[in-house]
Amino acid sequence: MKLTGMVKAEEVKLNEVAKPTLQASDDVILHIVRACVCGSDLWNYRGIDHVAEGHNSGHEAIAIVEEVGDDITTVKPGDFVIAPFTHGCGHCAACINGFDGGCLNHQDNFSNDAQAEYMRYQHAQWSLIKVPGQPGDYSEGMLKSLLTLSDVMPTGYHAAKTADVKRGDKVVVVGDGAVGLCAVLSAKMLGAAQIIIMSRHEDRQKLAREFGATDVVADRGESGIKQVLDLTGGTGADAVLECVGAESSTAQAMAVVRPGGTIGRVGLPHMANMNPAESFYRNVKIAGGPASVTTYVKGGLLKAVLDGQINPGKVFTKTFALDDVDAAYQAMDKRETIKSYLVVSD
Amino acid sequence: MKLTGMVKAEEVKLNEVAKPTLQASDDVILHIVRACVCGSDLWNYRGIDHVAEGHNSGHEAIAIVEEVGDDITTVKPGDFVIAPFTHGCGHCAACINGFDGGCLNHQDNFSNDAQAEYMRYQHAQWSLIKVPGQPGDYSEGMLKSLLTLSDVMPTGYHAAKTADVKRGDKVVVVGDGAVGLCAVLSAKMLGAAQIIIMSRHEDRQKLAREFGATDVVADRGESGIKQVLDLTGGTGADAVLECVGAESSTAQAMAVVRPGGTIGRVGLPHMANMNPAESFYRNVKIAGGPASVTTYVKGGLLKAVLDGQINPGKVFTKTFALDDVDAAYQAMDKRETIKSYLVVSD
Numbered sequence: 001m002k003l004t005g006m007v008k009a010e011e012v013k014l015n016e017v018a019k020p021t022l023q024a025s026d027d028v029i030l031h032i033v034r035a036c037v038c039g040s041d042l043w044n045y046r047g048i049d050h051v052a053e054g055h056n057s058g059h060e061a062i063a064i065v066e067e068v069g070d071d072i073t074t075v076k077p078g079d080f081v082i083a084p085f086t087h088g089c090g091h092c093a094a095c096i097n098g099f100d101g102g103c104l105n106h107q108d109n110f111s112n113d114a115q116a117e118y119m120r121y122q123h124a125q126w127s128l129i130k131v132p133g134q135p136g137d138y139s140e141g142m143l144k145s146l147l148t149l150s151d152v153m154p155t156g157y158h159a160a161k162t163a164d165v166k167r168g169d170k171v172v173v174v175g176d177g178a179v180g181l182c183a184v185l186s187a188k189m190l191g192a193a194q195i196i197i198m199s200r201h202e203d204r205q206k207l208a209r210e211f212g213a214t215d216v217v218a219d220r221g222e223s224g225i226k227q228v229l230d231l232t233g234g235t236g237a238d239a240v241l242e243c244v245g246a247e248s249s250t251a252q253a254m255a256v257v258r259p260g261g262t263i264g265r266v267g268l269p270h271m272a273n274m275n276p277a278e279s280f281y282r283n284v285k286i287a288g289g290p291a292s293v294t295t296y297v298k299g300g301l302l303k304a305v306l307d308g309q310i311n312p313g314k315v316f317t318k319t320f321a322l323d324d325v326d327a328a329y330q331a332m333d334k335r336e337t338i339k340s341y342l343v344v345s346d
Numbered sequence: 347m348k349l350t351g352m353v354k355a356e357e358v359k360l361n362e363v364a365k366p367t368l369q370a371s372d373d374v375i376l377h378i379v380r381a382c383v384c385g386s387d388l389w390n391y392r393g394i395d396h397v398a399e400g401h402n403s404g405h406e407a408i409a410i411v412e413e414v415g416d417d418i419t420t421v422k423p424g425d426f427v428i429a430p431f432t433h434g435c436g437h438c439a440a441c442i443n444g445f446d447g448g449c450l451n452h453q454d455n456f457s458n459d460a461q462a463e464y465m466r467y468q469h470a471q472w473s474l475i476k477v478p479g480q481p482g483d484y485s486e487g488m489l490k491s492l493l494t495l496s497d498v499m500p501t502g503y504h505a506a507k508t509a510d511v512k513r514g515d516k517v518v519v520v521g522d523g524a525v526g527l528c529a530v531l532s533a534k535m536l537g538a539a540q541i542i543i544m545s546r547h548e549d550r551q552k553l554a555r556e557f558g559a560t561d562v563v564a565d566r567g568e569s570g571i572k573q574v575l576d577l578t579g580g581t582g583a584d585a586v587l588e589c590v591g592a593e594s595s596t597a598q599a600m601a602v603v604r605p606g607g608t609i610g611r612v613g614l615p616h617m618a619n620m621n622p623a624e625s626f627y628r629n630v631k632i633a634g635g636p637a638s639v640t641t642y643v644k645g646g647l648l649k650a651v652l653d654g655q656i657n658p659g660k661v662f663t664k665t666f667a668l669d670d671v672d673a674a675y676q677a678m679d680k681r682e683t684i685k686s687y688l689v690v691s692d
Contacts, residue, residue: 093580093582094581097584097605098606099605103605104605234439238443258439259443259449260444269622269626273619274619276619276620277615280635281636282448283447283448283634283635284635285633287629289625290626
């Protein structure tokens with residue numbers, strides 16, 4: 001079968017590999033229907049994070065269950081499922097408290113190898129999410145929105161939830177990638193009164209407004225900070241959703257949050273350290289981490305998508321066949337698309 | 347008048363200085379009744395933080411109003427007051443949101459020079475807290491509890507509030523100084539089901555149990571962490587109240603919080619940096635900062651003290667005359683007392 005693999009910085013290709021097999025009693029083998037490229041995959045693609053040749057960090061998919069391990073009772077072959085990038089057990093102290101992204105029972109809590117024809121999905125019993133019907137029952141637009149439920153939509157929602165966004169809040173979203181845009185949508189769902197997105201790209205600004213952004217700030221650095229402070233009455237936002245993870249975006253987030261406000265971080269931290277005194281003296285709360293995908297999707301996001309209440313699939317602005325996966329990476333790398341959608345099978 | 351001043355590391359003495367005068371229209375001159383020594387004063391006394399000769403970081407007092415600036419309408423000469431170490435305005439975005447420790451209108455938001463006969467109290471209009479009657483109406487025990495309301499009791503309460511302690515929570519308190527003990531009392535007030543204090547000193551362990559601690563862990567490092575994890579069913583605490591601010595205590599706090607749990611920090615950070623990835627991957631929330639003294643005291647802590655619901659004054663286990671201020675510092679430095687109480691005037 002075909003599996004995407006890193007060749008070197010700025011290049012991935014499809015390799016022919018053996019179809020994965022069940023290796024544990026709680027494994028499920030998935031036949032991938034749709035997959036995609038994540039902003040976090042670009043850390044590897046751009047050579048910022050170093051990974052071995054052949055590695056694939058793809059971790060977003062909707063799929064058909066092909067085969068199940070002996071302990072699996074929640075899904076059966078032929079079921080249509082969302083495959084979260086997290087693999088919570090559902091019953092440890094982390095999962096019970098709604099943080100399946102930090103499941104205490106699974107060291108191997110994150111997916112890989114999803115940009116492929118088949119994948120081995122570990123610890124599937126609680127974490128996989130069944131979707132009613134079959135892929136053919138849904139429009140391509142609905143499939144796109146269902147695919148966002150494997151990562152970017154719950155991740156954006158996690159930024160808003162951990163930043164404790166409440167009705168009437170002033171919210172700033174740092175990052176205009178798919179996660180940032182889903183964070184806008186989430187802040188809107190949670191009742192934010194003002195949602196300012198920091199974005200320099202016209203296509204993303206447009207979608208952000210469609211998703212609920214009330215203001216767009218294109219400048220960064222001192223000028224961008226000043227504009228956000230002006231927009232929030234001089235004081236900064238109640239909640240800042242940090243959807244990048246870079247040193248500059250984190251500094252930006254810290255500069256626009258009000259005293260006692262909260263930063264919800266969902267971008268993988270790519271920085272040396274944080275100054276513990278800066279947040280302390282301003283009573284800024286720093287929250288967030290890997291999203292609670294299964295918790296949120298089962299808890300309401302799947303229903304919100306199926307009901308048409310939200311349409312996060314709009315972040316996919318270019319579609320590629322799996323055979324063209326390098327072009328899919330390139331388009332995201334060059335910001336020719338917000339997020340690249342991969343059609344794998346019918 | 348007499349004012350405590352730093353001589354050099356391990357030595358303070360009383361200096362004869364001019365009585366302070368009103369310098370701004372929102373100043374109040376206070377005649378100090380009782381003052382005390384704070385754990386944070388020891389950072390200076392021990393030479394860890396360097397301050398100029400003659401400097402006094404004392405910032406806790408109950409007092410009689412001696413004189414008021416033209417803009418002061420909330421207190422008048424002769425009133426008995428608690429003098430918070432923070433000086434919120436009461437109406438900026440920080441104060442309105444309950445974070446007067448980070449008041450946006452007052453750069454000079456923290457007290458100094460309280461270990462003295464008189465002090466100039468800045469920005470007094472909203473921040474000073476009136477106490478019914480006169481000092482002579484109260485027992486010495488009640489005066490002690492009222493004095494804790496200028497800092498350590500609301501600071502301990504801030505640790506518990508920012509760590510979001512809720513009914514039924516498992517809580518760990520790191521630090522067994524006066525703030526740590528007040529944090530135990532606060533966790534109890536907020537309904538915590540389990541309160542574990544990390545303490546190596548018998549007098550503090552005893553008072554912690556009286557204040558509501560259910561368990562005491564004397565060991566630190568790996569052994570202390572293991573004991574806390576065992577006590578919390580292997581998973582760590584919902585909330586950790588970090589009441590020291592040192593690198594080792596912060597590491598201890600991080601090691602005993604469950605995934606998705608919160609660390610409420612109230613110890614002034616004395617460390618180089620925090621690893622942003624450690625808290626991220628475990629979804630640990632880092633909150634806290636300078637306490638919301640006026641907010642909490644007016645909001646209920648004063649009533650709780652006056653009603654006898656709480657008796658935080660028990661943290662004062664040795665009493666000194668202001669003339670013996672160096673002995674008061676020494677006793678705290680050598681841990682011969684939990685907190686040193688200074689009798690300044692009747």
